[in-house]
Amino acid sequence: MTTAAQRLNENLASAQPSATYRMMDRVAAKRASGAKVISLSAGEPDFDTPVHICDAAVDAIRQGHTRYTQVAGLRALREAVAAKFRRENGLDVDWRDTIVCSGGKQVIYNALAATLNEGDEVIVPAPYWVSYPEMVQLCGAHPVVVSCDADVGFKLTPAVLAAAIGPKTRWLILNSPANPTGAVYTRGELAALAEVLLAHPHVLILSDDIYEHLTFDGERFHTLAAVEPRLAAHTLTMNGVSKAYAMTGWRIGFGTGPRWLLEAMEKLQGQQTSGASSISQHAALAALDGPQAFIAQTRRVFEARRNLMVELLNETPGISCAVPGGAFYAFASCAGLLGRRTPAGTLLNTDEDVALALLDEANVAVVHGGAFGLAPYIRVAYALDTESLRQACQAIQRFCAALSD
Ligand code: GLU
Numbered sequence: 562m563t564t565a566a567q568r569l570n571e572n573l574a575s576a577q578p579s580a581t582y583r584m585m586d587r588v589a590a591k592r593a594s595g596a597k598v599i600s601l602s603a604g605e606p607d608f609d610t611p612v613h614i615c616d617a618a619v620d621a622i623r624q625g626h627t628r629y630t631q632v633a634g635l636r637a638l639r640e641a642v643a644a645k646f647r648r649e650n651g652l653d654v655d656w657r658d659t660i661v662c663s664g665g666k667q668v669i670y671n672a673l674a675a676t677l678n679e680g681d682e683v684i685v686p687a688p689y690w691v692s693y694p695e696m697v698q699l700c701g702a703h704p705v706v707v708s709c710d711a712d713v714g715f716k717l718t719p720a721v722l723a724a725a726i727g728p729k730t731r732w733l734i735l736n737s738p739a740n741p742t743g744a745v746y747t748r749g750e751l752a753a754l755a756e757v758l759l760a761h762p763h764v765l766i767l768s769d770d771i772y773e774h775l776t777f778d779g780e781r782f783h784t785l786a787a788v789e790p791r792l793a794a795h796t797l798t799m800n801g802v803s804k805a806y807a808m809t810g811w812r813i814g815f816g817t818g819p820r821w822l823l824e825a826m827e828k829l830q831g832q833q834t835s836g837a838s839s840i841s842q843h844a845a846l847a848a849l850d851g852p853q854a855f856i857a858q859t860r861r862v863f864e865a866r867r868n869l870m871v872e873l874l875n876e877t878p879g880i881s882c883a884v885p886g887g888a889f890y891a892f893a894s895c896a897g898l899l900g901r902r903t904p905a906g907t908l909l910n911t912d913e914d915v916a917l918a919l920l921d922e923a924n925v926a927v928v929h930g931g932a933f934g935l936a937p938y939i940r941v942a943y944a945l946d947t948e949s950l951r952q953a954c955q956a957i958q959r960f961c962a963a964l965s966d
Contacts, residue, residue, distance in 0.1 A: 743885020
């Protein structure tokens with residue numbers, strides 16, 4: 562029975578819990594009951610944070626850097642962030658044009674919360690990372706989801722963008738390399754989107770570059786504000802140390818954009834979480850200013866895993882997978898499994914049924930495509946060692962081979 566006190570904020574009540582975390586929780590519960598689960602659900606590198614970064618954090622603790630920092634981040638870290646944006650992205654950034662937050666998620670949420678009002682719209686190309694539409698919804702605004710199917714490489718096209726923009730559009734969210742599809746926008750594709758955006762200066766752009774360093778086949782990464790500098794005043798370019806340096810748990814994200822926006826985000830953060838963890842900020846400084854070899858090494862490892870996963874998934878009856886150009890996800894169609902029945906008797910009507918049955922009956926965790934706005938697919942995060950990936954694919958293949966009509 563709900564009491565009069567149990568009333569939630571309406572925007573929260575109508576939002577969905579994070580589907581990625583829900584699957585991670587299911588995996589944890591299953592493991593706690595003794596099952597051996599191979600998890601391809603969490604989108605995080607399986608490597609340890611490099612030792613020099615951990616040492617910098619320990620030094621920070623020992624040297625007493627354990628107090629509040631400035632809300633927008635330590636000056637030294639903001640200088641390193643600005644230098645990163647100049648060095649790696651060709652963006653003309655001063656340290657005052659940056660903000661440091663508790664993870665990339667907070668950069669995005671702060672930007673949306675600082676700017677959205679009831680009735681505002683945010684264009685979210687689908688497949689999308691699960692949290693974009695929910696964050697928009699939490700801010701009382703309306704996500705305008707536009708479908709970008711496999712036939713366009715899961716990418717937004719200028720025509721679809723132009724049709725989605727209206728007078729209430731506040732933001733467009735772009736993510737390349739993309740979660741969950743691994744799609745990578747070329748320079749030409751971004752330039753074509755920029756043409757449309759230049760004609761609509763009331764639209765802000767959030768460029769989520771968190772998978773920047775994971776592009777394969779020699780393809781180079783490009784970010785919108787560098788491709789079209791005239792859009793820089795309208796763009797929040799967001800990134801962080803989580804994926805590049807295997808630092809997901811340290812919770813450091815950062816961004817650069819117009820000062821009015823960064824100041825509003827800082828104001829919000831100052832009333833909310835304050836500055837990010839002082840210790841993590843010192844670690845992030847060591848990551849950005851220290852040796853960078855880790856990035857190229859891990860990219861090579863992920864590319865080899867990508868090749869293996871695409872091959873094994875495409876050998877699986879009922880599953881087909883395009884070759885993702887980046888990130889560490891394969892977004893595989895499971896259309897061929899629908900309508901079939903598992904040995905335990907479950908009828909697979911949806912991709913969510915497939916994901917749940919894979920966990921229950923094959924001990925492999927993936928996230929269903931519907932959670933990312935496109936069904937019927939499964940997202941496979943290949944951030945695991947090769948042997949575990951092979952075992953997971955064998956289990957998926959056995960599961961598929963045992964289905965009946
Ligand atoms: N970005 C990761 C994922 O998609 C981490 C989990 C999350 O925050 O959604 O799996």
